[in-house]
Amino acid sequence: MLSDKARPVIEATLPLVGSRIGEITPKFYDRLFAAHPELLDGLFSRSNQRSGNQQQALAGSIAAFASHLVNNPGTLPEAVLSRIAHKHASLGITEPQYQVVYEHLFAAIADDLAEVITPEIAEAWTEVYWLMADALIKLEKDLYAAQSNTRMWMPWTVVEKTPAGTGAMTFTLAPADDTPVTPALPGQYISVKVQLPDGIRQVRQYSLSDEAGTSRTFTAKLDDGGEVSPVLHRSVAVGDTLEISNPYGEITLKGGNGPVVLASAGIGCTPTASILRSLAEAGSERQVLVLHAESSMESWALRGQMTADVARLDGADLEVWLEEPQAGTKAGFMSLREVDLPADASLYLCGPLPFMKKIRNEAIEAGIPATRIHYEVFGPDIWLAA
Template identity: 50%
Template sequence: MLSEKSAATVRATLPAVGAAIGDITELFYEKLFAAHPALLRDLFNRGNQNAGLQKQALAGSIAAFAAHLLEQPGTRPDVMLGRIAHKHASLGVTRDQYAVVHRHLFEAIAEILGEAVTPEVAEAWDEVYWLMANALITIEERLYAEHRILAGDVWREWTVAARIEETADCTTFHLVPADGAPVPAFKPGQYVSVRTELPDGARQIRQYSLIHSPGSPVRAITVKRVHGTGGPDGEVSAHLHAHVRTGDTLHVSAPYGDLVLRDSAAPVLLASAGIGCTPMLSMLEHLAETGHRAPVTVVHADRSPADHALRADHRALTLKLPDASARFWYESGAEAGDETGLVDLTGTSVAPGTQAYLCGPLPFMREVRAQLIAKGVPAADIHYEVFGPDLWLATA
């Protein structure tokens, strides 16, 4: 909870800070990477930095956290904090790195806002920062403890046991621990980070969902090759597709992610687009294995059936459930039983009490969420996962 004095100052200055937050975060990253170039090389996603996506996500989270402290004093935005903390844990972020971020962030604030940053203003926003940072540190250290690993020590060598070409742009990699030790437990819908050394020596990290259920003996990820739109192709996805073969070794993190299937008898709706189907496959397999009896609605959108990774598994797992249906929408090439165009839930029955899980591009998830709310699904029962920086708040 913000102190009364700081709350008044933050309330008075939030409009000015909010208006300048984009410039502040841009300067922050310039300062951070100038002082610590290894962070850009080995921790931060260089593609997201070049596109400005990480800047937008950081700006949105800071503004949202400050606004929450003012509007709902005594509470925390735990959903937002949990999502960030899981991503940080999958990257191996540690407590000491928050002090580094603090130094460069507040240098940027002072430089952008100038004389407006009085000692009182600096003290108030310092309190906001450390409330957010300490909350994240606490969650992250709990996540590390759950896997019985030291803070930041998330990496382990895994061997590629098999490589399967799913579509022209999607490849599945089956993984086994290189040391033969037991595989770590995970929850349906979670992801792992993969750290790859690129030709220039950078060790870039990306997240990929585990596509099977926790009860499956197989641990696998499906990687979609990212084709740049007006920019370079995805560094890590392109490298994995071009160079990683059966028998090769990858550095893989412990599993994390807050978009997980809740253990309940509630009806479920799983909506995905593109490679967003991967966490849904894990959830579907788990539902089938545990004998889920309530209605399950599967919704997926893609460019075409040929582009729909794991399409046969998507449908087969749905058919294993006693009360489940699947509707697939394609931009082109729809086959018998499929639909053409954008997802339209008008004719889809959504059972009362449905828990909805969304994964895909942000515009897709916004549209599906709006349709579900119009059908009476409470916002609290709609859960989502973003591949990459979470821009939901930044673009709200």
């Protein structure tokens, strides 16, 4: 935990560092990639670097961690750390890379805050960094150790490629070698690595969208301005081999018999569809409420699968919001204020950030505690709603 020596320094400088972290992180990445350009080949997302999302996520995580240490002595922000660790593990982050990040991050801090930084301030923020890094290293080691193999990337063959609504495609994979397969949990994701036309490799995370276990099926929405989804949609064919990671992610179905609410928007239905499929396959008697928001029925990527699974469950109900409503659907944006939420429900949430913030706030207003709200972010976690 934060030392007695460092605590008052962090309390005094957190407003300043917090206000500058958004300027510090771009300088950090500039330094990092100048020294290690290989990190953009198969690790960091070029798209997220261009958009600024990666910089914003790093800034938010450091500020959130430091704030937690100051405001909650003796504890760590477990939810934030767990989400970051799962994402890191899906990318194959290693312990030595934390030292590389430290060197370039603190060089950027020293450069940006040159007029005010002192050895005492640098020492205190170094302590914060390594508290966070050491916690992540431990979590990531545990995640790696839980896998059925020690490999980061495994070859899997595309055995099916099928359209899934307007602008989405479902890929079903089979192992291409004899590497032991880690059973996936419903709601988890895998990293998929592809080589782009310029020769650079890029990685994206995709939630498993069907049965979990030892099978691998994911659904990807086409982003014409992206780098990876156009390759998957237009270049990858049945019979081709993809490199994928072991499964990670913590938006997994928790045990018990309590009610389950699955709320999603757009392609955010992929992890909730996997959870719903697992409930249907198990013949679950739990009360299940499925809520989905979409622009149109035609664009709903997994409509057939999800409606069929709802029909298989005696205790399941489905409510749908559309921009242009049809019979049996609601109009406009999803609102939990229009829903009779079951008591003691657990909420599983995935979709665009504004959607998730709105639904999370409404769920808390309705009496669902934050500890029973589980969410997944596609891309860098720029929300950090612990």
